[in-house]
Amino acid sequence: MAPIATPFSADVLALPLRGRNLPAPTLAEIFGKGPTLLALLRHLG
């Protein structure tokens, strides 16, 4: 899998994720599946 150049470090890309409906267990694997719009939310609701 090609490395993600920026801005995510290898550590963050490899973090085990927790959450809902996750398509893969790490960001690296999620990004490897195809174009992804990562949306950081300020809060829920």
Added chain:
Amino acid sequence: MAQELRRVAHGAGSFPAVVLVHPASPEQGDAHFASAWPEVAAIADPHLAIYAAVGRDEGRWWDIVGPPAWGAAARAVLGGYVGGVPKGSVKAMSGLYLVAGGGVVWSHVPESSGDHPDFSQLPAELDRALAGLAPRVGP
């Protein structure tokens, strides 16, 4: 922002996979998105590790509750979006990052909590960003 993204993603002919990141616990996220957007992928990041990776973990109070945020709050209420009590860190700041081809090919990094992209133009903007990655054919 999640409600607007959901509306745009559902209405667009093509749209990249959406993965939300929120600063609340996995349990709080599950409870919220079970009704708000049941099929969306949502990462719980209560320690703000992903936010910190892109410098979005240290929102200033002025950015979060100051005048730049008032307009967005008014638009949200007028649009029928009434927020509840925030869950998770109040220092998390929003941001949109389109990741493709090994890097970030488009982003919207708000100056304040009231600064949102033009969601009506978002599908076209993302299409253009992704088209720039496509191999060119011909001379």
